[in-house]
Amino acid sequence: MSDVIADRSFWHRNQQTLAPWLFLTPAILFFVFYVIYPVFQSFNLSLYEWDGLGTKEYVGLRNYEDLYWEWVDRDAFYTSLKNNVIWLFLYLAAIPAGLFIALFLNQTVTGIRLYKSLFFFPFVISQVVVGLVFTWFYDPAFGFLNIFLGWFGAGPINMLGDERYVTYGVILAGLWPQTAYCMILYLTGLNAVDPEQIEAGRLDGAKGWRMLWHVVLPQLKPATFIAFVVTIIGALRSFDLISVMTSGGPFGSSRVLAYYMFEVALSEYGFRMGYGAAIAVVLFAIMMVFIAYFLFSMYREEKR
Structure with missing residues (x-):
């Protein structure tokens, strides 16, 4: 009986400390x-040679050496890595675009609910649908892009069939839903902006860009951080759109690391699971470099 009383007293003494961990434990285990x-x-x-069915053969860093020589010889890995770098930098345009759309939608304008629905729409449809819509949009025969160019006397452009344009065409398709996602994050952040700071800024003469830069943006740092991380991850894991729109073509020119990993591990390249895992490790390392840099920048700003 005394043990039961002692147990109960321990729970009552530490309830506020233990209760959050009890709720977090399932999520932590899942993660x-x-x-x-x-x-x-x-x-x-990534340290093994394995076809997914037979016995694994330890090869050390040979898979990484193969990646290095592919990069030196400007083979498929070089093309995939180069395209991923292009994706990373151009995909970040979704963050300022989402911010400015959110600033517009945060105003009191006639028909604002309709505008919000139209801008929110790309976020709720799947990447496959987005890929199909833009494939039709880019079609050299009846796509609206070439119809529009024809109005100005410009010749038709085979956006998805030309090695020079295909990566940019797919990135543009990806920016459509990604901008909508960043817009949602910033709309949520704008609802938490302190109106007293806005009023104090107005009293100090801050208007327009000065108000945005010195008063609003500092309060949107959490939303910016999430938008940055999600956009980086989205750029690096870009697979759906490439699979639907180009299948890595033409001639492998639109490959990215995620799609190349799929090809070498599960497709025509002979089920090289270890080699595919090495590509995944490189992809993970690139992602962590960008995210760690942004975390360090935010920590430095907070420390100041």
Whole structure:
């Protein structure tokens, strides 16, 4: 009986400390087993040669050496890595675009609900649908892009069939829903902006860009951080649109690392699971460099 009373008293004494952990435990376990463990599993698999069915053969860093020589010889890995860099920098345009759309939608304008619905629409449809819509839009025979260019006497452009334009065409398709997502993040952040700071800024003579830069944007740092991280991850894991719109073509010119990883691990290149895992490790490393840099920048700003 005394043990039961002691147990109850321990729970009552530490209830506020233990209760959050009890709620967090299922999510933490899920994250460990389905995110953290597969990351280390990929590191381990990248050290083996394996076709997915037979016995694994330990090869050390040979898969990474193959990636290096492909990069030197400007082979498929070089093309995929170069396209991923292009995706990273151009995809970041979704952040300022989403911010300015959110600033517009945050105003009191006639028909604002209709505008919000139209801008929100790309976020709720799947990437496959987005890819199909833009494939029709770019069609050299009846696509609206070439019809529009024809009004100005410009010749038709085979956006998805020309090695010079295909990557930019797919990125433009991806920016459509990504901008909508960033817009939602910033709309949520704008609802939490302190009106007293806005009023104080007005009293100090801040207007327009000065108000935005010195008063509004500092309060949107959490939304900016989430938008940055999600956009970086979206650019690096770009697979759906490329699979639907180009299948990596023409002649492999629109490949990115995620699609190339799929090709070498599960497609025509002979089920090289270890080599695909090495590509995944490189992709993860690039992602962590960008996210770590942004985290460090935010920490430095907060410290100031």
